[in-house]
Amino acid sequence: MKAYLSSENIKSITTKIAVTGSKSESNRLLVLQALYPNLSIENVSESDDSVVLSKGLKIKNGVVDIHHAGTAMRFLTAYFAGQEGVEIILTGSERMQERPIGVLVDALRSLGAQIEFLFEEGYPPIKILGTRIEKSSVTVAANISSQYISALMLLAPSLEDGLHIHLEGKVTSVPYIQMTLALLKRIGIEGSYTDNEIAISASGTIENTTITVESDWSSASYFYSVVALSKDTNIQLTSYRKYSLQGDAALSHIYTAFGVHTEFDEVQQTIVLSKGENKLPESIALDLSNTPDVAQTIAVTCFGLGIACVLSGLHTLKIKETDRLLALERELTKLGAEVTVTSDSLTLKSADEITPNVEIATYHDHRMAMAFAPLGLKTQIVISDCGVVSKSFPSFWKDIAKIGIDVQLKQEN
Numbered sequence: 001m002k003a004y005l006s007s008e009n010i011k012s013i014t015t016k017i018a019v020t021g022s023k024s025e026s027n028r029l030l031v032l033q034a035l036y037p038n039l040s041i042e043n044v045s046e047s048d049d050s051v052v053l054s055k056g057l058k059i060k061n062g063v064v065d066i067h068h069a070g071t072a073m074r075f076l077t078a079y080f081a082g083q084e085g086v087e088i089i090l091t092g093s094e095r096m097q098e099r100p101i102g103v104l105v106d107a108l109r110s111l112g113a114q115i116e117f118l119f120e121e122g123y124p125p126i127k128i129l130g131t132r133i134e135k136s137s138v139t140v141a142a143n144i145s146s147q148y149i150s151a152l153m154l155l156a157p158s159l160e161d162g163l164h165i166h167l168e169g170k171v172t173s174v175p176y177i178q179m180t181l182a183l184l185k186r187i188g189i190e191g192s193y194t195d196n197e198i199a200i201s202a203s204g205t206i207e208n209t210t211i212t213v214e215s216d217w218s219s220a221s222y223f224y225s226v227v228a229l230s231k232d233t234n235i236q237l238t239s240y241r242k243y244s245l246q247g248d249a250a251l252s253h254i255y256t257a258f259g260v261h262t263e264f265d266e267v268q269q270t271i272v273l274s275k276g277e278n279k280l281p282e283s284i285a286l287d288l289s290n291t292p293d294v295a296q297t298i299a300v301t302c303f304g305l306g307i308a309c310v311l312s313g314l315h316t317l318k319i320k321e322t323d324r325l326l327a328l329e330r331e332l333t334k335l336g337a338e339v340t341v342t343s344d345s346l347t348l349k350s351a352d353e354i355t356p357n358v359e360i361a362t363y364h365d366h367r368m369a370m371a372f373a374p375l376g377l378k379t380q381i382v383i384s385d386c387g388v389v390s391k392s393f394p395s396f397w398k399d400i401a402k403i404g405i406d407v408q409l410k411q412e413n
Contacts, residue, residue, distance in 0.1 A: 001385070001386055001387050001408055001410065001411050001412055002028045002050055002359070002382055002383065002384050002385075002386055002409070002410050002411075002412050003369075003373070003382065003383040003386035003397060003407055003408070003409055004377030004380075004382050004407070004408040004409075004410065005373060005380065005382070005383065005405050005406065005407055005408075006345065006376060006379075006380045006381075006405070006406045007376055007377045007378075007404055007405050007406060008256075009269070011234045013230070013232075013235075013402075013404045014233075014234045014235075014236075014368065015040065015234075015235055015236070015402045015403055016059050016235075016236040016237075016238065017223065017235060017236070017237055017238070017402060018215075018232075018238045018239070019172075019215040019216055019219045019220060019238070019239070019393070019399075020043075020045050020046045020215065020216060020219065020393060020395070021043040021044050021045040021046075021212050021213035021214070021215060021216065021239070022045060022213055022215060022216040022217065022246055022389055023047045023049055023050055023071070023216055023218070023392050024071075024176065024179060024216075024218075024244065025045075025179065025183065025213045025214060025246070026041070026044045026045035026047075026050045026213050026247060027045075027049065027050055027053050027072070027075060028075075028150065028154060028179070028180055028183050029041045029183060029211060029213065029268075030044070030046075030050065030053055030054050030057060031053075031057065031075050031154045031186060031266050032154060032183065032184070034057040034079065035079075035154075035157065035158050035393050036187065036205070036206045037120060037230060038205075038206065038207075038208045038209070039187055039206065039210075039211070040208075040210040040211070040250050041207050041210075041211055041212075041213060042087060042207070042210065042211070042212040043212050043213040043214075043215070043239060044213060045139070045216065045392075046215065046393060046394050046395075047392040047393065047394070048067070048068070048069065048310070048391045048392070048394075049068075049069040049070075049071055049072055049392060052065075052069045052072050053068045053069060053071065053072040053075065053076065055068070055075050056072060056090075057076070057079065058368060059088065059180060060083075060085075060086050061086060061087050061088065062069075062087075062088065062089070063078075063088075063091065063408050064076060064088055064090050064091070065091050066087070066090070066091075066092045066096065067092055067093050068071060068092065068093050068095060068096060068321055068364060068391060069092070069095070069096075069319070069391075070099060070320065072094065073090065073096060073099070073101060073124060073149070074104060074145070074147040074148055074150075074151045075150070075151050075154060076088075076090055077090060077101060077104055077105065077108070077115070077126065077128065077151060077281035078104065078145065078151035078154065078155040079151075079154070079155060080128040080130055080132065080151055080154055081108045081111075081113035081114075081115060081128055081130060081131070081155070081281055082113070082130065082131075082132075082133050082155050082158055082159065082174075083130035084124075084130050084131055085130055086128070086130035087127075087128070087129055087130070088127070088128045088130070089118070089125055089126070089127050089128075090124060090125060090126050090127075091124055091125035091126075091206065092124055092125075092305050092366055093302075095321060095322070096124055097119070097120075097123055097124050097125065097372070098123065099123070099124070099319050099320075100116075100122050100123060100319060101123060101124055101126070102121070102122030102123070102153060103125065103140060103141060103144050103148055103282050104140075104148040104152075105117070105122075106360060107139075107148070107152060108152075110135070110138055110139075111127075111133050111135045111138055111163075112133050112134060112135050112287075113131060114128070114129040114130075114131050115127070115129075115196045116129050121401075125342055127137040127217075130259045131143045132160075133155075133159050133160075133267065134157060134159075134160060134161075134164055135162035136160075136162060136164060137164045137165075137166070138152065138163065138164075138165055138166070139162070139166040139167075139168060140152070140165065140166075140167060140168070140174065141167075141168050141169055142167035142168055142169040142170055142171040142196060143169050143170055143172050143315070144172065144281070145170070145172065145173070145176050145319070146171075146172055146173035146174075146176040146315055147176070148261070149165065149167065149177055149180075149198070150176060150177060150179075150180040152165055152192070153177070153180045153182075153184065153198060153200055154180065156191075156200035156202075157184065157189045157201065157202055157203040157204060158202075160201075161202055162198075162200050162201045162202040162203075163198075163199075163200050163336060164197070164198070164199050165197070165198040165199075166194040166196065167197070167198070168196070168199055169173050170199060170358070171196065172289060172315070172316060173247065173289070173290055173292065173316065173369070174290055174300045175247025175248075176247060177193060177198070178193065178247075179246065179247070181198070181200075182245050182301065183192050183211070183245070183302070184200065186209070186211060187209050187211070188203070188206045188207055188209070189193075189201060189203045189206070190203075205270075209408060214239060214241055214244060214245070214246065215237065215239035215240055216246075216392070216393070217240070217244060217246040217247075217249045218246075218248045218293045218294060218367075219370075219392065219393045219396075220237055220240070220248075220251060220292075221248065221251055221294045221295060221297040221298075221369065221371075222252050222256045222370045222373065222374060222396070222400070223235050223237060223273060223403070224258075224260055224273060224297070224301075225271045225297050225298075225300065225301045225304075225371070225374040226374045226400075226403050226405075227260045227274065227275055227379065228255060228258035228259060228260050228275070228301050228304075228305065228342075228374075229301065229304045229305065229374050229377045230243075230273070230275060230377055230403075230404075231394060232275060233273075233274075233275060233403060233404070234272060234273065234275075234413065235269070235272070235273045235403060236270055236272045237270060237271050237272075238268075238269070238270050239269055239270070240264070240269060240270060240271045241264075241266070241269060241275070242264040242266055246350070247290050247291050248291050248293060248294055250288055250290070250291050251278045251287055251291075251294060252264075252271070252330065254286065254291075254294075255299065255301075256276075256278070257278075257280075257281060257284055258278075258280065258301055258305060258307075259274055259275055259276045259277070259278040259280060260274070260275065260276070261273070261274050261275075261276045273345045279309060280305060281307060282307065282308065282350065283307060283308035283309060283310075283350070283363065284302065284307060284308075284309045285309065285311075285312075286298065286308040286309070286311050286312070287308075287312050287313045288311055288312065288313045289313025289314075290310070290313070291310075292314055292316050292317055293312050293367065294335060295311055295317060295322060295324070295328075296328060296367050296368060296371035297367075297370075297371045298337065299311060299328055299346055300332070300371045300374065300375060301374070302374055303332055303335065303337050303347055303348060303351060303354075303375075304354070304374065304375050304377075304378050306350050306351055306352060307350060308344065308348055308349050308350040309346075309347070309348045310346075310347050310348075311345060311346045311347075311348075312344060312345040313344065313345075314345055314346065315343060315344035317343060318343065320365065321363070321364055321365035321366070321367075321391075322363035322364065322365045322368070322369075323344060324368070325341040325343075327361070327363050327365065327368055328341065328346060328357065328368075329341045329346070329379050330361070331360050331361060331368070331372065332348065332380070334355065334358045334360070334390070335355050335358050335375070336351055336353055336354060336355040337349070337351050337391075338351070342370050354375065354378055354379045355379075355382075356379045356380050357379075357380050357381070357382070358381060358382070359382040359383075359384055359385050360372045360382065360384065361384055361385075362383065362384055362385045362386070363386055364385065365392065366388045366389050366390075366391035366393070368388075369383050369385070369386055369388050369389050369390075369392060369396075369411070370389055371409070373396075373400055373405070374400075374405075374408075376400075376405040376407075377404075377405060384412070385412075386409065397409060
């Protein structure tokens with residue numbers, strides 16, 4: 001299916017949108033709920049990733065296919081490794097079988113886990129024979145995906161002596177590690193993270209606990225982009241906190257450079273995004289090593305506003321649903337941009353014009369579809385394979401239509 005976007009005769013828009021619960025928080029809490037069934041979760045993410053993770057956690061023996069869900073692959077690998085007596089083949093889509101998991105498997109094997117690569121060494125699918133893990137210390141590279149580290153942290157309290165994780169090198173995506181630690185503490189599990197050392201205590205039980213998931217800040221990024229690219233739009237987003245566990249809450253600061261003001265209502269737990277009178281910069285440089293999931297949105301915002309940018313700290317984007325750096329280069333170039341990417345950065349020159357009626361390929365990547373959609377405020381644009389948004393934001397096209405972009409969804413031939 002394709003989404004045809006345009007915004008002829010758009011007027012000022014004021015609207016309220018309810019964004020689904022954070023995928024990152026939900027996925028961590030779902031694993032913890034599997035370990036501690038007296039944990040209750042409210043406002044769980046409706047994303048495909050959370051749905052397949054939830055289903056996978058209920059399987060004790062057989063094949064678990066997580067499709068495109070990278071988080072589910074990492075978290076389930078660690079979870080099943082410590083479930084004594086289970087026998088699981090963990091697999092996914094063709095792209096998932098190209099995404100490395102060897103670092104996590106090696107770490108788990110060093111603890112005593114029994115995991116076998118079925119096809120190519122270092123990549124899914126894998127066979128896991130759940131066993132009692134008795135070792136309590138592991139060393140992993142710090143510059144890998146933080147999901148590997150969080151997977152170990154989520155496994156840790158179920159181990160007899162907890163787990164001490166030593167991180168070697170500069171840590172990537174620190175906020176996601178801090179999120180995992182904060183959620184563990186919310187359910188009463190002791191832990192610490194200091195100087196590249198993570199320590200999580202063992203816990204056989206927890207007290208009855210209910211946690212409400214905050215709405216997803218990564219999903220909010222697309223509405224930040226909409227406001228930045230619009231002339232007079234106010235958007236209220238529900239279930240957001242000023243003091244968030246999510247690293248992507250940095251959007252409220254990042255987007256001030258693009259003229260977007262964020263007003264927090266802590267009582268109602270909402271944010272209101274509005275366009276200020278700020279003079280836009282000619283160029284901007286950002287280190288997004290702590291917020292890589294919003295890189296695509298920011299790059300498209302800069303292009304739409306004619307702002308040059310240098311975005312760095314993006315090395316994890318090459319092993320996502322697609323090579324996001326290469327995908328950005330290809331699709332922005334179609335629109336008339338001059339883009340250069342390296343293994344961990346993107347440089348965009350300012351552009352005065354946007355080529356209309358371009359069809360944007362999404363590469364099975366939900367964030368490609370949603371990051372480019374706000375350009376519908378500037379020109380006619382087509383998003384191919386637009387149904388991919390269900391991976392994290394099933395109601396995206398309905399919600400994006402509320403802000404004045406004309407959205408026509410048509411089946412592809």
